[in-house]
Amino acid sequence: MYMDIPPGYTVSTNGKLVCRLQKAIYGLKQSPRAWFGRFSLAMKKYGYRQSNVDHTLFLKKRKGKLTALIIYVDDMIITGDDSEEINRIQEQLNSEFEMKNLGELKYFLGIEVARSREGIFISQKKYVLDLLSKVGLLDCKLVETPIPQNLNFVETNDPVPTNREQYQRLVGKLIYLSHTRLDITYVVNVVSQHMQNPREEHMEVVTRILRYLKSSLGRGLIYSKNNHLEVEGYSDSDWAGTKLDRKSTTGYLTLVGGNLVT
Known part of the structure; x- marks a missing residue:
């Protein structure tokens, strides 16, 4: 690799100078x-x-x-x-x-792309399998839902802490996964509210999400060619649904031409 002489450095008359890199450029900020x-x-x-x-x-x-x-x-x-x-x-x-x-595009940043007569299908199956393998849950027991019904976290006087770095890392990966797995969007929103001080009960819900993903590996989003470009929007919310701070949760989605964009 050759480099231009840095500004302000005086070049000798013969011009036979080579810059020796003390540190590789690739990887620097x-x-x-x-x-x-x-x-x-x-x-x-x-x-x-x-x-x-x-x-x-x-x-x-x-x-x-x-x-x-x-x-x-x-x-x-x-x-x-x-x-x-x-x-x-x-x-x-x-x-x-x-x-x-x-x-043709087949794989980009963990997202798999498949084409058929019905349209373009995107999923993150390999991403899920790699995540399950990394946390040792490839052979886990399957569950049918990503979150227990009517789950509400409550403050306790003697909370059992969990590994915060591992929790944050897993939730971060789940946030990225929710780009194609909208069925986990709500529960990922719930567990991401406890990133600063996660407890064991929060980690149990994260583990349940992973077990649910194992039971539904093939799911994703399909983008089909329709005969219109109409924009549709839907939203819904609960009212003070969070027991801890009485905050509401709002969900929304936007379709263009019958295909999901947000």
Whole structure:
């Protein structure tokens, strides 16, 4: 790996200098920022607009068609209805960066993608299996629901604490899993309220969620091609449902063209 001489360093007349790296650039906190800055400049040069909602998303409209590119570190997805522009941006990026086309999207950040005549199906089956394997619950006893009915945590004078780091790590993984497993969204919201001071009873609910996931591995979301782009929204809430602080819980979902987006 070769580096430019740092600013302010006086180069000798013969110019035969080599920078010796004391620490690898890859893995430093500065490296993702530098790489993304370089990538963003290239995308803007090719006529793409950086989204204000998600800075890793780049969009380009051309002749009434849309091309979208989203990047995470050095993995990216390119999609849209402008096949000509998709081929062009691949060639342009390949001329500036060392890249490899992996074909149709099948797996991205723990999310599996499958196509059929009915539509596009996304799931996180492998993600669940890896999580179960990591916590030693591959052969666990199955349950039919992710949370006991009418569960309410109450304050006790002698609470039994649990491993906070392990609890936070597991709940964090469950939060990411709820992107495709909406059936655990409510209970994940419940257990995530106790991240700072988890007790044994909270960990028992987390374990129950994992046992439920083992019993329903194949579930996910399907996006089918419908003949409309209508936007629909639904919401519901309880009233002071939490026994501890009397707070309410609200749930909502938004559909575009009959497919879930939020």
